[in-house]
Amino acid sequence: MSSIRVNPYPMPDLLAAIEQLQQQQSTATLELATGSSINKPSDNPAGAAEVARINDLSTQVDSFQHSISSISGQFSTADSTLSSVVTALQRAISLGVEGATGTLSDTDRADIADELTGIQSQLVSLANTSYQGSYIFAGTANTQPFVLDPTQASGVRYVGNTGTNSVTIGAGYQLQVNVPGSQLFDGPGGDMFLAINDLITSLKNNTGISAAVTEVGNAFSYVTGQRVFYGNALNQTQSQQTYLNTESLGLSQQLNTVAGADVATVSSQLVSDQTALTGALDAIGRIPQTSLFDYLK
Amino acid sequence: MSSLFGALSIATGALGAEQGAMDATTNNVANANTPGYSRLRPVLTESDPVVIGSVTYGEGVTLDQLQSVRDPILQLRIQQETQQQGQLNAFVSEMQQAQVQFTSSSSDISSQISNLFTSLNQLSTDPTNISLRQGLLTAAGNLATVFNNTSHSLTQQQSNIDLNVSQAVQQVNTLTTQIATLNTHISQLQGVGQDASAFEDQRDVLIGQLSGLIDVSSIKSDDGLTLTTSNGTALVVGGQSFNLSTQTNGSGFQDIYAQGVDITSKVTSGQLGGLIQARDEAIPGLVSNLDTLASGLANALNAANAQGFDLNGNPGGNIFTPPSASGQGYAANMAVQMTDPSLIAASSDGSQGSNGNVAVLAAVQNQNVAGGQTPADYYSNIVFNVGNDVSNGSAELSSSQLILNQLQDQQGSISGVNLDEEASNMVQYQRAYDAAANVVTTINDMLYTVINMGTLTG
Numbered sequence: 001m002s003s004i005r006v007n008p009y010p011m012p013d014l015l016a017a018i019e020q021l022q023q024q025q026s027t028a029t030l031e032l033a034t035g036s037s038i039n040k041p042s043d044n045p046a047g048a049a050e051v052a053r054i055n056d057l058s059t060q061v062d063s064f065q066h067s068i069s070s071i072s073g074q075f076s077t078a079d080s081t082l083s084s085v086v087t088a089l090q091r092a093i094s095l096g097v098e099g100a101t102g103t104l105s106d107t108d109r110a111d112i113a114d115e116l117t118g119i120q121s122q123l124v125s126l127a128n129t130s131y132q133g134s135y136i137f138a139g140t141a142n143t144q145p146f147v148l149d150p151t152q153a154s155g156v157r158y159v160g161n162t163g164t165n166s167v168t169i170g171a172g173y174q175l176q177v178n179v180p181g182s183q184l185f186d187g188p189g190g191d192m193f194l195a196i197n198d199l200i201t202s203l204k205n206n207t208g209i210s211a212a213v214t215e216v217g218n219a220f221s222y223v224t225g226q227r228v229f230y231g232n233a234l235n236q237t238q239s240q241q242t243y244l245n246t247e248s249l250g251l252s253q254q255l256n257t258v259a260g261a262d263v264a265t266v267s268s269q270l271v272s273d274q275t276a277l278t279g280a281l282d283a284i285g286r287i288p289q290t291s292l293f294d295y296l297k
Numbered sequence: 298m299s300s301l302f303g304a305l306s307i308a309t310g311a312l313g314a315e316q317g318a319m320d321a322t323t324n325n326v327a328n329a330n331t332p333g334y335s336r337l338r339p340v341l342t343e344s345d346p347v348v349i350g351s352v353t354y355g356e357g358v359t360l361d362q363l364q365s366v367r368d369p370i371l372q373l374r375i376q377q378e379t380q381q382q383g384q385l386n387a388f389v390s391e392m393q394q395a396q397v398q399f400t401s402s403s404s405d406i407s408s409q410i411s412n413l414f415t416s417l418n419q420l421s422t423d424p425t426n427i428s429l430r431q432g433l434l435t436a437a438g439n440l441a442t443v444f445n446n447t448s449h450s451l452t453q454q455q456s457n458i459d460l461n462v463s464q465a466v467q468q469v470n471t472l473t474t475q476i477a478t479l480n481t482h483i484s485q486l487q488g489v490g491q492d493a494s495a496f497e498d499q500r501d502v503l504i505g506q507l508s509g510l511i512d513v514s515s516i517k518s519d520d521g522l523t524l525t526t527s528n529g530t531a532l533v534v535g536g537q538s539f540n541l542s543t544q545t546n547g548s549g550f551q552d553i554y555a556q557g558v559d560i561t562s563k564v565t566s567g568q569l570g571g572l573i574q575a576r577d578e579a580i581p582g583l584v585s586n587l588d589t590l591a592s593g594l595a596n597a598l599n600a601a602n603a604q605g606f607d608l609n610g611n612p613g614g615n616i617f618t619p620p621s622a623s624g625q626g627y628a629a630n631m632a633v634q635m636t637d638p639s640l641i642a643a644s645s646d647g648s649q650g651s652n653g654n655v656a657v658l659a660a661v662q663n664q665n666v667a668g669g670q671t672p673a674d675y676y677s678n679i680v681f682n683v684g685n686d687v688s689n690g691s692a693e694l695s696s697s698q699l700i701l702n703q704l705q706d707q708q709g710s711i712s713g714v715n716l717d718e719e720a721s722n723m724v725q726y727q728r729a730y731d732a733a734a735n736v737v738t739t740i741n742d743m744l745y746t747v748i749n750m751g752t753l754t755g
Contacts (some may be wrong), residue, residue, distance in 0.1 A: 044684070
């Protein structure tokens with residue numbers, strides 16, 4: 001016999017082919033169902049490692065955004081509080097200018113002094129503003145920062161500290177989130193509480209009122225200057241928020257590039273697998289059911 | 298010697314030979330679907346002629362033997378490929394189970410590490426907030442739990458593999474005993490010059506099964522077949538088999554012993570090879586990676602916490618139970634030691650509202666705390682390695698399967714029974730038998746003529 005014998009048992013080959021096609025189909029179906037080409041590390045080991053890193057970065061970005069929304073509330077509260085402080089100081093200046101007018105009686109000046117005492121209480125209350133249970137002008141102390149104390153020249157004592165906190169709002173980007181009350185209201189440019197107290201005293205004694213008004217004016221300028229910190233901080237968080245949104249989008253695009261299912265390719269793969277599977281099944285159906293034995297009579 | 302009786306004996310011999318050939322065909326057809334069966338081929342030879350004077354008289358046909366058609370070299374290649382396939386199959390299937398632990402999900406180790414640092418970032422926005430502090434401890438607890446669970450699952454899998462090792466060793470012993478018995482039969486039959494092909498077929502099937510379990514080398518010698526593992530440990534020598542045994546080692550797993558010698562690390566192919574590779578190398582490697590990561594994180598976070606002050610103004614204590622110096626076994630036992638959220642050392646200067654030390658704690662995320670890498674990078678490398686093991690193994694398995702299919706195809710084309718061929722052989726033998734029978738009838742007629750010669754003349 002010179003011709004090459006062929007393997008008379010084609011079944012194992014065909015079954016192996018069918019098994020492989022079914023495996024491919026199941027992988028493709030899973031990919032379409034999950035929308036991801038990496039459903040287990042072995043699908044693409046380097047890609048799976050990349051996915052883990054991207055997810056980590058993505059969670060970090062989310063976390064920075066969460067931090068920004070937390071501190072933004074604090075910034076807004078601080079900014080509007082300082083706005084009220086500035087308004088109160090403006091009113092104090094007008095009252096001081098009015099009190100300096102020589103035509104006023106002692107009673108009129110006493111009334112003005114009373115109103116100023118009211119403003120003083122308002123300022124103390126504003127300086128003790130808290131946000132979600134924390135005093136925002138206490139430095140890093142966890143106590144009400146300004147207490148009334150008649151023994152002090154300003155009538156108010158600062159019991160907070162000079163600490164500042166920073167919050168990370170980007171990779172390596174730390175933003176200072178507070179200015180201690182001692183710096184805000186009692187800086188080198190002017191001591192707000194002392195200025196108000198001096199004005200009240202000068203009105204009561206009818207002496208040195210103009211100088212005291214100037215002192216309040218200085219305090220007003222100083223606090224206005226300090227307020228810029230919170231305005232800036234709000235701006236910085238907003239621009240960082242925009243940047244983080246872009247980064248988050250970039251990361252999700254990157255994730256899609258690495259692990260996204262290529263729906264078009266996978267779908268057509270699924271169809272061609274189906275065709276091949278039909279072919280293989282057909283081939284099994286066509287394995288000759290007869291042999292020469294059937295034709296021997 | 299030319300005589301009618303001589304011719305009759307030639308024709309009768311032909312009848313016997315064709316009958317024998319028909320036997321081979323019958324046996325082939327009967328075993329067309331028997332696994333491992335090698336088709337038989339009748340070997341017919343011309344009988345030695347007789348020379349009388351100047352004439353050489355043919356003496357008919359002899360059926361020498363029914364030869365089993367097989368290719369021993371191909372058989373050997375199939376055994377080797379079966380060993381390779383057994384090893385890859387066992388290894389890949391174990392690692393596929395292991396990689397499930399590292400499949401990306403919202404509760405995997407990577408996510409829980411990220412969650413811990415997210416909690417830290419949140420705490421930095423309001424460091425005195427007790428619920429945020431509690432949130433951090435919860436995140437730390439979740440991280441410890443996912444390390445515990447992952448490590449336990451892997452160890453559990455090791456134990457399951459260990460059971461498979463014991464079972465595979467028993468199967469090896471059963472097979473070697475059967476092969477030794479067949480060896481005895483075969484040498485007995487061959488000793489008296491008889492055909493042992495049926496037993497050889499059976500032995501080939503058993504050696505094929507044995508190859509799926511362990512690395513086997515076979516040597517044929519005068520006293521039969523010797524089977525050894527690739528490092529030379531005897532499994533079967535002629536009619537004697539040598540059982541493998543198992544002994545519990547220091548890790549609580551079964552080591553494989555052959556005649557008192559530990560051969561565990563020498564078994565490199567077959568199912569046992571794959572199981573041992575997964576049990577003793579790959580999975581312990583993963584567990585050890587987890588230990589490095591878990592202990593690295595715990596040490597770094599504990600150290601960072603110690604740099605700050607808690608809500609009571611005291612220096613920070615341990616967040617996690619401290620790992621041993623080597624960190625071995627830490628992932629399985631990682632636990633949060635801190636129960637009071639006020640003890641988290643957020644403050645860098647002792648003032649309650651300070652968050653200065655939260656940044657120190659959070660910085661651990663970008664520090665090389667595990668194997669010279671950041672936690673996220675180290676973890677992603679574990680994912681890569683486990684994925685790569687499975688993906689490479691699967692690719693090798695596919696190509697090994699392809700090679701094996703081709704070899705089996707080849708073997709089928711040599712030894713397989715083709716029914717068309719058998720039918721045509723049958724017709725051929727039948728016709729030859731018919732012809733020989735006709736010759737007998739004709740000679741009978743001739744003899745009749747000879748016997749009645751006297752009657753006619755008398």
